[in-house]
Amino acid sequence: MPASTLTKHRATVRSTVVLKAIMAITGLVMIGFLLAHMAGNLWVFAGREEFNDYAHHLRTLGEPMLPHKVLLWALRIGLLLSVVLHVYSAITLWKRAHVASARKGGTRYHTSKGQRGVQRSYASFTMRYGGIVITLFVIYHLLHFTGNQIHPGGASSSPYDRVVNGFEIWWVWLSYVIAMVAIGLHLRHGLWAAAASLGANTSPRRRRQLNTGAITIAVVITVGFLLPPTLILFGGIS
């Protein structure tokens, strides 16, 4: 193979298409995590003991085949890697898009008309801002539930008490609602875009099906995550 072709191929490895494929795969990994996380949270409906057992089992996952917390850390590292690659690709593509669309001070066209485009969804407008909101939320969430550094509602002795004490406070509940809506919108466009970027959009009919699927999964994840906090706030669980 001539050297010039090799150079070109090396450039294509870093192309926008490959960055989008990385975003798609890492995004799907994170959606897989969200589905498992959401389903796990529903253990809170089974009661204090069952939920605490579930939380404890996350740490003993894979034992006795693997030492304590090894599988948990493997999953955490895989997730962290996904987050880093997802954010890196997003920032790289964001910078490119800014130059490519010839924006000056945030605006591209001088007209105030047609700002919403022809058919684009609200979710597609807010991907980048939603991403920032979700990143900030994840830090807050880890400090709250995983690390236990911040504990609204007072210190708690078990995961179950931490959940219930936290969500009995309206502003904690509200902060989670905002974050879950942001995640829902991000997934509504992100899931469709990931599927299409990886080649699943094979016809206009398939485009409609993929969009329906993306909306369904986004709604399931958002509602599934909001069920336990909402029931706790309104006194369904204590």
Place this chain on the structure above:
Amino acid sequence: MTGSGDTSKDMDLKLRVWRQRGPKDDGAMVEYDVPAVSPDMSFLEMLDVLNERLTLEDDDPIAFDHDCREGICGACGVVINGIAHGPEVTTTCQLHMRSFTDGDVIDIEPWRSGSFPVVKDLVVDRGSLDRIIQAGGYISAPTGTAPDAHAVPVPKDDADAAFDAATCIGCGACVAACPNGSAMLFTAAKITHLGLLPQGQPERDSRVLDMVGQHDAEGFGGCSQIGECTAVCPKGISLSTISRLNVDLLGALRSTYAK
């Protein structure tokens, strides 16, 4: 056509047009009143009428690209009220003034892209699209007498889909409409057109690598699957061509590095 005496439906319009003397000039929106516009005029005819007046008034006429005025060459194209090619899904030359109403204020701007530098007023340099085609939008075939039409059989569905993709006229509306300034619909149309046909197979891998490499080297953005491109495309190039391009590119990279 409206009779020459019938001006009852004529419209008085106000235009706000992007004027820019040259590539280095800052440019600004300039207002013009255009009275008595017939709804039967095309958008470009309406600009012709204004330009005639500007010329008579010793003003500089508004520069805009146009050629066939039949919607098949891809030369014309401006952003009208924020939408590439305006309110109808067609080329600017095929847009009728009946899509507007009396008293409308119409904002007219050039395609905006870092890869489409403004030459003058509404004219942009779309050489970047030509260079993407030059990078791989061709096939190598022996020349000489034309082969029999049925010498290489092509399944009907493939022929139809290849033809749909081949109708891309390279006007650049997809880039102007894309929030990311991506030319992926344009690139994917050519990848789909040639990749579906037997004649396009020998260079299928190198074509997608070279064309995407050139697309990115020109500074175009990435595709976020928002779909504004296909919504304004005068030829209705399907968004699914981009999925096809992505599959071809990832496959080509795999086979390159598997060697």
